[in-house]
Amino acid sequence: MDDSQQHEPQGTVEVPADGLIVLAGTPIGNMGDATARLVEWLGTADLIAAEDTRRLHRLVTALGVTVAGRVVSYHEHNEAARTADLLAQVRDGKVLLMVTDAGMPSVSDPGFRLVEAAVAAGVRVTAAPGPSAVLTALALSGLPTDRFCFEGFLPRKAGERAGRLRDLAAERRTMVFFEAPHRLEPMLRALHEAFGPDRRAAVCRELTKTYEEVLRLPLAGLLEWAEATEIRGEIAVVVAGAPDAAPSEPADHVADVAALVAGGLRLKEAVAVVAGEFHVSKRELYSAVLAARA
Structure with a gap:
């Protein structure tokens, strides 16, 4: 076995001569959810692009990993300027590992711009899949999972938020949203107004963490809970799709x-x-x- 095979993470693809980008999922709360492939890539990649280098430091410390490659920050404020340089280094034969603070890169997190540019440049991209707040919330919601869509964060401004929800009022698929805890109450009120008080939904809080909580209630019940509760932690909101319209005559x-x-x-x-x-x-x-x- 030659040196390249000895240092290649087990179970991953062979690294092409012109480099490779790896998108790796990181724990969304519980460090025990880190995959073996994430641990191996953290220790072997030539470059690590991290959304927050301090969060990366805490992650590798918790996992007991020694990072051999160079670490660079890559977030929404610098990704436009940094993408070309990262691609150039990959095309020189380096392996770039992309990680975000939690979950899969490019899903409501940095990474899409890098993947888009890599695809256009013919640079190989693969993934080391891992935890996903979207899928975890969907699975725990108790709502239909056969068809769903991810809507990310709703607009902060009330008018824009109402407009987005009007567009979604007839959406038949289960919908998954993210929201900050201090904006959850106005978000639920907007959902209540747009979809009605009886639409089934779930608020998923602190997923995989010690104080994980999933509330499964109609929107009216969730709004009442939010009005009376001091809400903390990472939030995902899952909402049932619109019911089938009654057949016409x-x-x-x-x-x-x-x-x-x-x-x-x-x-x-x-x-x-x-x-x-x-x-x-x-x-x-x-x-x-x-x-x-x-």
């Missing part, structure tokens, strides 16, 4: 047909268009139109 769409006929379509053509759009029987819709004219 052919008679409900007589006016839609009339509008198309008034616009110049023949009756049968208008019936076919409306029946296809609203998934109702053409025959029954046609009959309903004739009955309305009688």
